[in-house]
Amino acid sequence: MELIRVSDVQKTYKTGTVALYDFNLSIKKGEFVFVIGASGSGKSTLIKMLYREEKPDKGSIIIGGINVAKLKNRKVYVLRRKLGVVFQDFKLLPKLTVYENVAFAMEVLGYDKRDIYKRVMEVLSLVGLKNKVRQFPDQLSGGEQQRVVIARAIVNKPKLLICDEPTGNLDPDTSMEIMKVLDEINAMGTTVIMATHDRDIVDKMKKRVILLDSGRLAKDIEKGSYCNERF
Amino acid sequence: MRGFRTVSRYFRDALHGVFRNFSLSLASILCITITLLVVAVSLILSSNVEHFSDSIRKDVTVVVFLKNDTTSEEVEKIKSELISIENIERSSIEFKSKTDSAQELKEGNDIFSATVDTWTDDTNPLLDSYMFKVKDIEKIDDTVKQVKELSLAKDKINNINYGEDIVHQLIIVFNTVEKVCVAAVIALILVTSFLIANTIKLAIYSRKREIEIMRLVGASNMSIKIPFVLEGLFIGILGSIVPILVTVFGYGSLFDFFNGKLFGSSLAMLVEPMPFVYEISSILIVIGIVVGMIGSYFAVRKHLKI
Ligand SMILES: Nc1ncnc2c1ncn2[C@@H]1O[C@H](COP(=O)(O)OP(=O)(O)O)[C@@H](O)[C@H]1O
Ligand SMILES: [Mg+2]
Numbered sequence: 431m432e433l434i435r436v437s438d439v440q441k442t443y444k445t446g447t448v449a450l451y452d453f454n455l456s457i458k459k460g461e462f463v464f465v466i467g468a469s470g471s472g473k474s475t476l477i478k479m480l481y482r483e484e485k486p487d488k489g490s491i492i493i494g495g496i497n498v499a500k501l502k503n504r505k506v507y508v509l510r511r512k513l514g515v516v517f518q519d520f521k522l523l524p525k526l527t528v529y530e531n532v533a534f535a536m537e538v539l540g541y542d543k544r545d546i547y548k549r550v551m552e553v554l555s556l557v558g559l560k561n562k563v564r565q566f567p568d569q570l571s572g573g574e575q576q577r578v579v580i581a582r583a584i585v586n587k588p589k590l591l592i593c594d595e596p597t598g599n600l601d602p603d604t605s606m607e608i609m610k611v612l613d614e615i616n617a618m619g620t621t622v623i624m625a626t627h628d629r630d631i632v633d634k635m636k637k638r639v640i641l642l643d644s645g646r647l648a649k650d651i652e653k654g655s656y657c658n659e660r661f
Numbered sequence: 662m663r664g665f666r667t668v669s670r671y672f673r674d675a676l677h678g679v680f681r682n683f684s685l686s687l688a689s690i691l692c693i694t695i696t697l698l699v700v701a702v703s704l705i706l707s708s709n710v711e712h713f714s715d716s717i718r719k720d721v722t723v724v725v726f727l728k729n730d731t732t733s734e735e736v737e738k739i740k741s742e743l744i745s746i747e748n749i750e751r752s753s754i755e756f757k758s759k760t761d762s763a764q765e766l767k768e769g770n771d772i773f774s775a776t777v778d779t780w781t782d783d784t785n786p787l788l789d790s791y792m793f794k795v796k797d798i799e800k801i802d803d804t805v806k807q808v809k810e811l812s813l814a815k816d817k818i819n820n821i822n823y824g825e826d827i828v829h830q831l832i833i834v835f836n837t838v839e840k841v842c843v844a845a846v847i848a849l850i851l852v853t854s855f856l857i858a859n860t861i862k863l864a865i866y867s868r869k870r871e872i873e874i875m876r877l878v879g880a881s882n883m884s885i886k887i888p889f890v891l892e893g894l895f896i897g898i899l900g901s902i903v904p905i906l907v908t909v910f911g912y913g914s915l916f917d918f919f920n921g922k923l924f925g926s927s928l929a930m931l932v933e934p935m936p937f938v939y940e941i942s943s944i945l946i947v948i949g950i951v952v953g954m955i956g957s958y959f960a961v962r963k964h965l966k967i
Contacts, residue, residue, distance in 0.1 A: 481877075503966060504882045511879035521874055525681060537674075538880035540667065586879065 433459045433590060433621050434480070439489035439499075441475055441645075449475035450645045453489070457623065459589070462616045464632050464654075465625040467642030473625035476642070477594045480623065481515050482506050494589060511539070513590040514583025518598035520575045522567040522582075528554070529563040532582045539586065553581040557611050573604035577611060584615055591615060593624040597631060605631060675891030679899075685864040686896055692860040693900025693953065696853035697945050701904045703849050704941050705912055707842035712932045714835040718798045721831070722753075723823040725808060726788040731817045736789065739818075742811045743793060748804040753794040759787040788819055801828060850948060857900075857949075858956035861893065865960040872964045882965045889961040890954050897953025898946065905942040912938050 436455040442448045449472045457463055465473050478484040479491055482498050491498040496509050522531050529550060536546045554560050557577035567575055576596055583591055593612070597605035609631055616622045626632065632639060632654070639654030640647060679686045725743075727736065736756065743754055763785055767777040780786075795801050805821055808814065865872075875885050913934045923929035 506876070507879045507881040510877060515877055521870065521877070523871055523874060534874070535878035538875050538878055538884060540884075582878065 431459045433457055433461075433494060434623075435490075435492045436476075436479075437490050437492075439479065439486040439491060441472075441479065441484065441486050448645060450479075450486075453645075453647060455640065455647065455650075457621065459621055460616070460619055462613070462622045462635070462637040463624070464635070464637055464639045465623065465642065466627060466632060466639055467648075469627065471642040472645040473627075473642055474594055475645075477592055477623070477625050480590075480592055481513055482509055511586060512588055513592055514580075514586070514588040516576070516579050516583050516591065516593040516596045518595040520567070520579050522575060522578060524567055527564050527566055528559060528570070528578050531567070531578055532585050535582045535585050549585055550581075553585050556584075556614070557581045571604070572600050573607060576600065576604075576608055580608070580611055580615070584620065589621060591620050591622045593622065593626075595626055596624065597626065597628055602630060606634075609635060671887050671891055675888045676895060678888055678892045679895050682864070682868060685867060686892070686899075689857070689860045689864050689896045689953075690900045693857050693897060693949050694903045696856050697901055697904035697949060698907060700846075700849055700853055700948065701908045701941060701945055703846050704944065705908070707846050708932055708937065708941075710842055711839055713929055714838060716930055718831065718835060719794060721798055721801070721823065721828055722792050722794055723801070723805060723808075723821065725791040725793075725821050726819040727790060728817050728819050729788065731789065735813055735817055739791065739811065739813055742813070743791060743808065746804060746807050748795050748797055748800050748807075750794045750796055753792075755792045757790050757792060759785050759789050762787045762790070798828070798832060853948065854952045854956075857952045858959070861896070861953065861956040862960040862963075865889065865957065865964070869964055872961065876965065885965065886958060886961050889957045893953035893955075893957030894950055895953075896957075897949035897951070900953070901942075901946040901949035904945050908941050908945065909938045912941075 434455070434457040436453055439450055439453040440448070441450040453476070465476060467473055475484060479486055479498070480493065482501055486499050489499065493509065494512055496512070498509055501509060523534065526534060532550045532554060533546050536549065541549075551560065551563075554563060557580055559574060559577050559581065562570065562574065567578065570578070576599075580591075580596070591612070596612070597608055600608065605628060612622055612624065613635070636653045639649070639651050641649040641651075725739075727739070731739075740754060740756065743749055744751055760782070763777050763780060766787075767774045795804050801823065802825075805823060808821060809818070811818075872885060876882075916931050916934050919931060921931050921933075923931065
């Protein structure tokens, strides 16, 4: 079943840079998709349009029945509740503890305190941080901070998890641990899209790979790897 | 029930927000405190200036000189007619016979006193008179005209004196002073609102990430705005506490210190502290709350676009 359909999308920034051209893409429910390409090839632009941080100037993006390209500013939350987002730079609130950072995502949706506690502890043990709930972000390593972000992204049980270079600031071993967590989340049924330029990860995971080149979709390979691409 | 719980949670979260970002909140609170203090002082000053000008205006007296052949029945009749004129302050109507006036003249000046002593009832050149004050000084010309049109006026009123020239100048000066005061206070309130709104904008700017994350995890724009607007409410209340205390206790003791009047003059009476200080306080807290809430609203809204 199709979860995401991107049709004829074009994105031009105010500066005049065209970041994506005639872009078409279809992603099925439950898939794990890598988006790769050189720096500046448009990976982040594609990701941002999926969670409607940016709007395409042409074409349509349908996610789970919502036309993201036409979504009104005050309706964006409807889309955001269906997906989780993970960034390279974490975006944690420094004054909140690990627990509070994750719980924050449920609080703003108005969940009951008891439900929040149960679910937050559940996801924190899934990402292996059950013993760090009271720490503050600056008391954690980069890998641990990224797990908190992943926990926050999945705490509301989204159908889709979008990651932009989640291992960009991490060493190889930590990166692989993060990938294990993402793979587990994917195995539980969540569709995962991840932009990266980390070859090792892509090669090891043997997932679908979408290669961007200067804003165009250059290749779309099942069980692909980085090695056989030249750019 | 669920609705009530949501509302009370919004309030709790907002209070939480104020204290979680206390250094930022403190900046906004201090800004409100300082600017409201200035507003309080200017409100108190301009109210008192208005009060002075009011009491001076109220002191303007119209003197109606009666002809010598006016009988005592006619004097009474004139009084009853004066009472019926709307703009005349009833309680201020006072009859002064020419003998009283001569006595006053004698007591007031040594040089006159010898002259006055030579006067008898028949040679006394002064006239019986009525004196009164008006409620609205702007209408004083009309009121005097009404007096001149009384049934007995033609035969029994000699002339009417109320220092027209000075009164007219007084009206112009006080109208200008009042307008300047009102304009100054309004300008000050606008500047204050701008300063407060700007401080709040900066405070909220540094919480951009918090807003971004709220949006990212699916909070609706409305549910993001509400806690910030409520925080604005609390900051407005906290910021008006000191200015209100200063107004209530400061003005009260100032009033006592001056015994209620400046220069010991009964024309420069200060405004009675009650309920004046409470009126000023309500203005202060309303400014604090309204500007706090509106400032927060627009500051958050800026971060909710796209
Ligand atoms: N906010 C922006 N304003 C203007 N140009 C941008 C903006 N973001 C990205 N770009 C440009 O769009 C192109 C694609 O950028 P991006 O999607 O970030 O690539 P990637 O994530 O693959 O490195 C680049 O040329 C970049 O300079
Ligand atoms: Mg990027």
